[in-house]
Amino acid sequence: xxxxxxxxxxxxxxxxxxxxxxxxxxxxxxxxxxxxxxxxxxxxxxxxxxxxxxxxxxxxxxxxxxxxxxxxxxxxxxxxxxxxxxxxxxxxxxxxxxxxxxxxxxxxxxxxxxxxxxxxxxxxxxxxxxxxxxxxxxxxxxxxxxxxxxxxxxx
Ligand code: HEM
Numbered sequence: 001x002x003x004x005x006x007x008x009x010x011x012x013x014x015x016x017x018x019x020x021x022x023x024x025x026x027x028x029x030x031x032x033x034x035x036x037x038x039x040x041x042x043x044x045x046x047x048x049x050x051x052x053x054x055x056x057x058x059x060x061x062x063x064x065x066x067x068x069x070x071x072x073x074x075x076x077x078x079x080x081x082x083x084x085x086x087x088x089x090x091x092x093x094x095x096x097x098x099x100x101x102x103x104x105x106x107x108x109x110x111x112x113x114x115x116x117x118x119x120x121x122x123x124x125x126x127x128x129x130x131x132x133x134x135x136x137x138x139x140x141x142x143x144x145x146x147x148x149x150x151x152x153x154x155x
Pocket of ligand 1: 029
């Protein structure tokens with residue numbers, strides 16, 4: 001399997017979990033349980049009082065890193081198509097804006113318009129990553145894999 005298939009699918013799965021936690025933060029009304037930005041009151045230490053919000057932020061940081069890595073390897077890959085590169089660049093731009101906007105949501109104490117934009121960007125980011133993943137699954141097998149397959153074919 002191509003490395004980008006694992007990476008993009010893993011990133012998509014991480015983003016899905018993050019969105020799930022975001023929905024839970026919103027629906028259970030714990031959006032301001034962690035009132036500081038960028039870290040929670042106990043720094044990097046998770047505590048019961050803000051565990052859900054802490055998970056949302058930790059997953060956001062992990063997803064951010066994975067989306068940037070996906071863009072990096074997509075741009076580096078010789079076989080990735082233009083559409084895949086474009087979707088990966090847009091996803092990276094969106095994830096950075098989304099993390100900054102998450103901070104604004106806290107500072108502005110869950111302003112309704114900001115929360116709505118936060119949700120809309122989350123959905124657009126998810127769509128971009130689905131695109132990248134679909135493209136990744138259409139990539140030809142890597143040269144090393146082709147070589148192994150042809151060697152096995154000869155024996
Ligand atoms: C890639 C990064 C992120 C994504 C995709 C994301 C996605 C989401 C989603 C889908 C929701 C649910 C919105 C709704 O139901 O209306 C949500 C809620 C929320 N997010 Fe994020 N989020 C991200 C990063 C962050 C960051 C870094 C913070 C910073 C603290 C943050 C703070 C919040 C808060 C406070 C809520 C709850 C808003 C409320 O109470 O209604 N998010 N997020």
